[in-house]
Amino acid sequence: MSLLVTNIAHGWTGDADGTRLSGAIRIADGLIVETGALTPRPGEEVLDASGCVVAPGLVNTHHHLFQSVLKGVPAGMDVALDRWLAEVPYRYWPRLDEEALRVSARIGLAELALSGATTVCDHHYVYSDRYDYDPSQVLVEEAARMGLRFVLARGGMTRGRAFDGADMPPPPVESLGTFLDGLRDAASRWHDPSNRAMTRVACAPTTPNFNFTPGELVEIAQEARHLGLRLHAHLSENTGYAAQTLKAFGQRPVPWLAGQGWLGPDVWFAHLVDLDAAEIALLAESGTGMAHCPQANARLGSGIAPAPTLHAGGAPVSLAVDGAGANEAADMGGALYAAFTLHRARGGVGAVDAATVLHWATMGGARVLGLPGLGRIAPGMAADLVLFDLSAPRHLGLHDPALAPVITGAAPVRHSLVAGRPVVRDGQIPGLDLSALGRDAARVTARLARQPEAEPA
Numbered sequence: 001m002s003l004l005v006t007n008i009a010h011g012w013t014g015d016a017d018g019t020r021l022s023g024a025i026r027i028a029d030g031l032i033v034e035t036g037a038l039t040p041r042p043g044e045e046v047l048d049a050s051g052c053v054v055a056p057g058l059v060n061t062h063h064h065l066f067q068s069v070l071k072g073v074p075a076g077m078d079v080a081l082d083r084w085l086a087e088v089p090y091r092y093w094p095r096l097d098e099e100a101l102r103v104s105a106r107i108g109l110a111e112l113a114l115s116g117a118t119t120v121c122d123h124h125y126v127y128s129d130r131y132d133y134d135p136s137q138v139l140v141e142e143a144a145r146m147g148l149r150f151v152l153a154r155g156g157m158t159r160g161r162a163f164d165g166a167d168m169p170p171p172p173v174e175s176l177g178t179f180l181d182g183l184r185d186a187a188s189r190w191h192d193p194s195n196r197a198m199t200r201v202a203c204a205p206t207t208p209n210f211n212f213t214p215g216e217l218v219e220i221a222q223e224a225r226h227l228g229l230r231l232h233a234h235l236s237e238n239t240g241y242a243a244q245t246l247k248a249f250g251q252r253p254v255p256w257l258a259g260q261g262w263l264g265p266d267v268w269f270a271h272l273v274d275l276d277a278a279e280i281a282l283l284a285e286s287g288t289g290m291a292h293c294p295q296a297n298a299r300l301g302s303g304i305a306p307a308p309t310l311h312a313g314g315a316p317v318s319l320a321v322d323g324a325g326a327n328e329a330a331d332m333g334g335a336l337y338a339a340f341t342l343h344r345a346r347g348g349v350g351a352v353d354a355a356t357v358l359h360w361a362t363m364g365g366a367r368v369l370g371l372p373g374l375g376r377i378a379p380g381m382a383a384d385l386v387l388f389d390l391s392a393p394r395h396l397g398l399h400d401p402a403l404a405p406v407i408t409g410a411a412p413v414r415h416s417l418v419a420g421r422p423v424v425r426d427g428q429i430p431g432l433d434l435s436a437l438g439r440d441a442a443r444v445t446a447r448l449a450r451q452p453e454a455e456p457a
Helices: 065-069 081-087 089-095 098-114 135-146 176-190 214-226 239-249 253-258 277-286 294-299 307-312 332-347 354-369 401-407 434-450
Strands: 002-012 020-028 031-036 045-048 052-056 058-063 117-124 149-154 199-203 231-235 267-271 289-292 317-319 385-389 413-418 421-425
Touching: 002 354, 002 401, 052 354, 052 401, 058 098, 058 267, 058 289, 058 317, 058 332, 058 354, 065 089, 065 098, 065 117, 065 135, 065 434, 081 089, 089 434, 098 117, 098 135, 098 413, 098 421, 098 434, 117 135, 117 231, 117 354, 117 413, 135 149, 135 176, 135 199, 149 176, 176 199, 176 214, 199 214, 199 231, 214 231, 231 253, 239 253, 253 277, 277 307, 289 307, 289 354, 294 332, 307 317, 307 332, 307 354, 317 332, 317 354, 332 354, 332 401, 354 401
Parallel strands: 002 045, 002 052, 058 117, 117 149, 149 199, 231 267, 267 289, 289 317
Antiparallel strands: 002 020, 020 031, 052 385, 385 413, 413 421
């Protein structure tokens, strides 16, 4: 069975040159087989792209789905990163039962799908023997239910961070052995090394300089590479990271991690806001990637990451939403717009253009995740497509409608496909009852807000 996407007037291939696309796209067996001036074959299903911008499915390279029921927590609204960490994820983690995580994941995945994401990497770092369920299994199941490609970045920590306040619950720590066992189990169950995998696993210690010892980091990197897994973590989200590593290890974060075997083309870091010139050069030379989270970094007052400089130096740059607890607009359209505007506010109109930002969110994301079969509209690539609807008033009057997904920040999805199968159809996610999800979200959020922390062990 084949599908023809027709009447494409405004399309992007997703490549670094900003190549445009028009005409039609033929899909068969989950792959793009032809593009250009094509006509329907007898019996071929047709998807009309009139009034849409067609692009590769967007790739979100860093998220925290458990935070979708932690949006706008009052104590975390007007504080910087360290206090926010204490008041939101580290205060609420003991309250996340299976229902809360499942509902939270469903909310986040729906937001992402309806804003153009077809691949989601979720960095889940809350694992504890207090839970009577497997968080990894919940997340993988919910992504499969939605029909999205999913990378489970299996996080965790062997030591917690010290936050002010005696009323804080204990951190969700594991022994190194338990962390590695969890990583091996996840890899055996869900890691598909193929170029167009529906599920992947990455090794993702939460924050290396705060949550692990140097010896542990070396062992983790060796085991991950033995398992064929990529490496991911938070790094240099604000100036506190450099201050901590300079004090503890006498180096800034990037060169310090280079000494632990934590740079290379199989590594990508979230944030990378605070980098000096030598660190930028080291990341670019080693091929280490960035998951750029412009909205969350702005929301927390952490700063603006040097994504254009890394991109110009040849480092892989991708786009990410980050957790909804620090970015209540958890959608890829907002991330596109934030990346486009924030860099121009800081560096002038030449800092970045719309085509580059879209490239970060498509081919850039596929490169960072090690999925070369995704992220570009071309024969032989995965049929992961998104059709952005231009019918809303905010898109009327555009002289170049193809720019809408980036420069308006809110182009809704009319249709999207993953491996040629519909994820969004006519602006809806088939099988998802949004009214029921809204009721579930309200109930779970209210329960979390009034539930006291679990007593320390």
